[in-house]
Amino acid sequence: MVNLRLVSLIRKEFIQIVRDPRTLALTFVFPLVMLFLLGYAATNDVKNISLAVLDQDRSAESRRFLDAFRTADYFHLDFFVSSEEEIRSLIDSNQARAGMIIPPGYADHLTGGRNAQVAFILDGSDPTVASTALAAANLIGQAYSTRVLAMRMNRVGQGSGLDMPLEVRTQVLYNPGMESAHYMIPGMIGMILQFLTTLLTATSIVRERERGTIEQLIVTPLRRWEMILGKLAPYVFIAFFDTLEVLSAGVLFFKVPINGSLGLLLGLAALFLVTTLGIGLLISTVAHTQQEAMLTTMFTVLPSIFLSGFFFPLAAMPRILQWISYLVPLRYFLIIVRGIVLKGVGLAAIWPEVLALSVFALVVMTGAAIRYRKRLD
């Protein structure tokens, strides 16, 4: 027989969600907005760094060196200036991110077999851009000087051709284009699941308390497990919808390949949801108003995003933060979702994370169920 109490509660929740424009926007539009923002704007792939050039040598050699920079994707030679001050002022006004000075006598030094120097000036305020620019400039410089060296040896008759003694052959597995979007979008599923389910569960329960309807629910024969399940079920549904929504948009617009099993991904998303819904339930037991619930959710979710490895690699963090990150459920889910989507791995590769999530699910739900009483005191 159908559980009429449970069905009634779930039906009521859905009516409330569908008739509240704010909840609707948060549930269905917000994930897409986040996806496009992160997919397009928050990319770590630094390209087209604006470069200001002061070429005081004006020789064929200096132009050849500049060509090496021009052909690499990293730089855009936007400005040719006539003084060092101009470079500084372009960087100060954010028109250029880096500057290069080729001093007079560059060609003479080079052809004369001596050591030629080139200055590279960098705006370090954005470390991501700066480190990419620095690495790129070094690399282009080294490659260029290797070529010069080889040519010199050729000229004295020692070398034959441009054979290098060592070559590192790299092969990038899984995301060969190393595109940030491919890495960020699966992670976003985790972030959105956590944020939305925790927030919506907490506020929907606290709203009942704020309006005084919780008292009325308690005096009905609705059992505690029915109340919990009825309150959570609609958000499980929404969470799965959002997961598929984000994945589809990721595949369609950002060409994210789904290499692993979608079924496994959804199954483990369900496991992760037990924890996030449980956290929402726990928050609802301490918050008295919807505003309090929202703030508490922020305080819980935001740090966990930073400690999960969503934006910043965990391996680069201080040891103490790495330890704390073991307490963040999202950390495990990110490994799982990135593993399945990008690497196409199965359970065998991610079972420790699955185990960790299971422990979280058990602990959080038990705690929430104990705290969530069918009484007012």
Add this chain to the structure above:
Amino acid sequence: MTPVIRADGLTRRFGSFTAVDHVSFSVEAGEVVGYLGPNGSGKTTTLRMLLGLLRPSEGRAEVLGYNTDREADKIRGRVGYMSQKFALYHELTVRENLEFYGGLYGVRKNGRVEETLSNLELEQLQNERVAVLSSGWRQRLALGVAIIHQPQLLFLDEPSSGVDPVTRRNFWEVIYRLAATGITVMVTTHYMDEAEYCQRVGIMQGGRLLAMDSPEHLKATLPGQVWEVHTPSLMEAFRVLERMPGIRRVGLSSDYLRAVSEREITPETIQRELSRHGIEEVEIHTTRASLEDVFLFLAGSSI
């Protein structure tokens, strides 16, 4: 026959504050019982204990023969409760609210929602969202929610807060129709006129139940006389009577004073006392005690 409600030394403390202080009473089947007292006197806390929403700190209560603390589950399906804040979902329509609560109570009977809609004259509004209803209609619907499962006992907690007097009277007609079908009703209020509608009234003050009896008996037991004192110098007269020996209490009632005195006091003694203080233009006549007099008298002597 066992009483529908029996409270025995029911007490509830919140920290060092005693909200309900050793309250004992019983209610028989079919009665309409009022619980009168100012805000914060412990009425709602008493109801919440009877419903098993709060644990008593001391004492015990039985509702429909079940212990409220241990057997709340058995009580819940059989009683209805209308809380102070009408517990309605504003996004849902009138009908959807009734269907929802009906579902929670496991009401599978066909036509029960229609029956409730028509009993409360809500058919016309059944597809309106609660958000657009006036407080009078919300009150009706909240009552509908409380009786959708045809309970034996109905708790109404300040059902008329924020509702105008005409609507209040109509509401009480509905309550009496319900009582006529055998439902026991316990209602808290701070409106004296509402208390007058009840067969028995309990008077609460500071967490204690000062008296519980029919309105007539309560008025009859008021020791002394009630006087209406009409005078243009209201405030001066008030101050004089306040200090006059033999006057138990005096209160301002719209445009005249209402004084409760000991039996020996006559209109002449009052007149003489007022005139001694230069208040001459006075008209005094005796009047019947009201529930308010009883309440003020009991509350005054309990402090």
